Amino acid sequence: MMTIKVGIIGCGSIAVHRHIPEYQENDTAEIVAFCDINKQRSDELAQTYGGTSYSDYNELLADDTVEAVSICTPNYLHAEMTIAALNAGKHVLCEKPMATSLDDADKMIVAAEKSGAKLMISHNQRLNEAHQAAKQDVAAGKLGKIYSFKTTFGHPGPEGWSVDGPDSWFFDKKRAFIGAMGDLGVHKADLMRYILGEEFKEVGAMIETSAKAKATVDDNAVLILKSTGGIIGTLSASWAYNGEEDNSTVLYGEKGVLKLNADPDYSYIFIGADGEVDKQQLGEMQTNDEDGQVNSHTIDAFIQSIIEDTVPICDGEEGRASLNIILKAIEAAETNTITRF
Structure with a gap:
């Protein structure tokens, strides 16, 4: 069975409560790297789940074991990090809103087209x-x-x-x-x-x-x-x-x-x-709410699009x-x- 190796960029609440648990529930995904500007956060997650901790997202993107990333950072960083990840050949699941301008959104779409990697926006x-x-x-x-x-x-x-x-x-x-x-x-x-x-x-x-x-x-x-x-x-x-x-x-x-x-x-x-x-x-x-952390199947859809080489349910154009x-x-x-x- 194919397993997609994943890196998490941004280790705040959306990563901890949504992305990471859903990756953990997916048998065809494995988180191998965490990155946060506050390295204590990425260190703690790496210790809990295994994998490498980074404070510089460029170092994570240079990690050849990482095949796909979740971008879970503040909105103004979405475009910059997504484009860098796509240029590095990584598939990207980017939190919403995908960018802060249409110009940046267009650059993200072009980067995905040029790289051949998947770009999915997390409209769950x-x-x-x-x-x-x-x-x-x-x-x-x-x-x-x-x-x-x-x-x-x-x-x-x-x-x-x-x-x-x-x-x-x-x-x-x-x-x-x-x-x-x-x-x-x-x-x-x-x-x-x-x-x-x-x-x-x-x-x-x-x-x-x-x-x-x-x-x-x-x-x-x-x-x-x-x-x-x-x-x-x-x-x-x-x-x-x-x-x-x-x-x-x-x-x-x-x-x-x-x-x-x-x-x-x-x-x-x-x-x-x-x-x-x-x-x-x-x-x-x-x-x-604490009891409201149900699986949205966003990660399942993202990983499936990679494995089956299909268009994500919400690609860059949709986002x-x-x-x-x-x-x-x-x-x-x-x-x-x-x-x-």
Whole structure:
């Protein structure tokens, strides 16, 4: 059986709670290297799981045993590190948002094309079972014509999750570039593109920094979106949903309403215009709670694309299109206009 040797670049919470456990559960992956600017973090992980510890990512990329890497660093480093890894011939799973500009996203895509290595962006909501079912049902016409949607992703904020707590890079514009929009909103922008099978052509936005005193980035945002096929809907991203996380999506169609991860017992609920009700539990959504660290199958999809030499479920082009929605939303908010793509 082929085993892909993996390096982890960035040893913060997303690596510790998501990437590393999922690699550990995958029989065809083996973590052989860890890297963090705070070498104590990479040393501790290397001691726990085995492998080599680095403080310079270029040294990890020079390690010939490493075949693939997870980029789990602050947003502003994603492009630089991804391009270097691809140029070194490593397959890359990059955390979202893939970059802080379309220009950098394009450079990442070109680097992947030139190297022949895989580039996957970690938009894990595509792999949720209820979302997979929704995509199939929309394509099959179960909802008929889709008229509208509302999708939201909000929780109390990254300070309870990040390894650096309230001093986290998530709140710093220089390192994060964007706040709740980049942390949460880009996931939902990607999800709606994926489920609807359409691109968006117009966006309006209201974006605020109101909940986090130390933040120099947005912590609350509401977008209005219109697709190429005329579907309109709202997207909310927030670090101010105190008390309960909301990671739900609702589609309104000609033949009924489809609720995804909007109910504590059933992740998929279809309410037909004819009175039909279909309730299913199709897996759980990941949350930042201790009991919410379920396998998202992101690592499985990444490793499978390498072994089978297939296009990743969210490649560079897909990641770029989802990033573009967020960038256009920022433009819309700054100019107080509807921005067209």
